Amino acid sequence: MTLTAAHCDGCGVSETQGDHGRCRARRAATDPPRFCTACGRKLVVQVLPVGWTARCVRCGDAGVVAR
């Protein structure tokens, strides 16, 4: 079974609604995730010189990346 994200991590809107091409382009170019893919809430994101952390206040850690 393949799990798919319920929400876009760039804008928080459901993946099944609208076009997320700009969100994906932004994520690929310069952005860490901004929204929780599980619940769609804004993530608490800390960008660091060589990485970033992201946390959803409801769902927990959404990612830790040390480049």
Added chain:
Amino acid sequence: MTMTQSDVLDVAREQVLERGEGLREEQVLAVLQLPDEALSDALALAHEVRLRWCGPEVEVEGIVSVKTGGCPEDCHFCSQSGRFETPVRAVRLDIPSLVEAARQTAQTGATEFCIVAAVRGPDERLMAQVRDGIKAIRAAVDINVACSLGILTSEQAQELEDMGVHRYNHNLETARSHFAKVVTTHSWEDRWATLQLVREHGMEVCCGAIIGMGESLAQRAELAAQLAALDPDEVPMNFLDPRPGTPLADLPVVEAPDALRAIAAFRLAMPRTVLRFAGGRELTFGDLGARDGVLGGINAIIVGNYLTTLGRDPQEDLDLLAELSMPVKALSETL
């Protein structure tokens, strides 16, 4: 005297390269208006000027946000303003994480580490956080500490100088004549006053620009002249990254040739300053931009990530500098 496009580079060669005297506003405008065919000549001259008056070294810096989001100001380019519905959520960085960020920055060979906060100006809590953070960094990491905490009082400027802050960043962002279209909660003059305090209290002055916020070429030249009048130690050059939710979200990304003309023009206006590649370069130039910029007047870079967005892999920039035989400035040369 009106400066024509055709002769501005000849004049600049004698005035800036030979005598070290920066271009005036109308001359800067002529550079900004150069046709694409003349761009490589302008960049080559700017590079010669940089080598002549600054040397081959490149100053490397890392930055980090200790207080992200929730800012009361309305800077229209900024995703950290609490006045706009942007994806950025407020967060503060704890001291151990700040020290680790400084350590990671130093490992890239950087000599500068800038602590940044999204505020109008620092309150007691932030000043205490910065004081504790700088003390912890100094105990663990060999690097110059800079700060960017917004509008300062004279007492705060003195306190930062006492903490050992090497350089203070406060950008003018755009020309005085355009500022009210970009920020309404404080004035260009408020920013200028803080910059004067920074200098009066003995810190190095870092004051930059964001290119591409709807300003005209004449206003770009105006900003270069205003920065030159300030005579800052460093000028970070940012290119607008139109952030979702901000009033400038729908502005186009600056075209690479326009950005390169701005780099060359600002170098020719300020032959001796540290001219730093800062935010937005990844969008404006892509992977080729770093090379064009450092061969066109740039002599400093921010490595790694920015405050809320991601930059290039630091190693890619360091590899490029090595390939171009541009040594990274050592800490001993900055003290």
